[in-house]
Amino acid sequence: MRTALYPGSFDPVSLGHIDLIKRAARIFDKVMVGVAQNLHKKPLFSNEERLAMLKEAVKGLERVEVVAFDGLVVDFARKHGIRVLIRGLRMISDFEYEFQMTLTNRRFAEDIETIFLMPSEQYSFLSSTLLKESAALGADISMFVPKCVEDKLKERLAR
Ligand code: ADP
Numbered sequence: 001m002r003t004a005l006y007p008g009s010f011d012p013v014s015l016g017h018i019d020l021i022k023r024a025a026r027i028f029d030k031v032m033v034g035v036a037q038n039l040h041k042k043p044l045f046s047n048e049e050r051l052a053m054l055k056e057a058v059k060g061l062e063r064v065e066v067v068a069f070d071g072l073v074v075d076f077a078r079k080h081g082i083r084v085l086i087r088g089l090r091m092i093s094d095f096e097y098e099f100q101m102t103l104t105n106r107r108f109a110e111d112i113e114t115i116f117l118m119p120s121e122q123y124s125f126l127s128s129t130l131l132k133e134s135a136a137l138g139a140d141i142s143m144f145v146p147k148c149v150e151d152k153l154k155e156r157l158a159r
Contacts, residue, residue: 007034016123057146074109
């Protein structure tokens with residue numbers, strides 16, 4: 001059985017992330033979506049909130065499982081016998097960071113490959129950071145996020 005791990009901070013999950021998860025689920029027998037717990041950047045949503053939103057957002061998607069992970073991505077992958085990581089490429093600006101991270105991961109774990117997927121063009125400019133900024137300024141972001149995320153963002157920003 002071929003399993004892929006899609007790691008990220010998902011703060012919060014967007015329809016761009018979901019687009020990628022669906023694409024990966026068409027290629028692999030199982031997609032584990034890994035929600036990073038030890039973020040160096042301070043997230044808007046807690047570990048539990050980011051996890052709960054993702055679980056809600058992928059409800060009904062077959063072969064997709066959401067898990068929390070701590071520490072190095074490659075260590076987590078190895079522990080679960082996973083040899084493939086999924087990452088997303090939106091614009092050229094993603095390339096440098098993703099390139100650096102992939103080659104670093106490869107030095108840590110030569111047996112683990114990273115595969116890049118591109119989202120539908122309607123999400124190719126979308127980032128969680130921009131979503132949070134737009135929502136804070138009162139923009140309607142319903143076309144970019146699952147309903148549970150829209151509600152949660154509204155609730156958080158209303159405080
Ligand atoms: P990280 O902090 O690990 O970059 P993110 O949640 O921001 O976590 O992103 C996880 C992965 O999903 C990254 O590879 C990123 O490029 C990708 N990604 C983020 N937003 C989108 C999007 N709108 N469409 C496709 N991929 C995306």
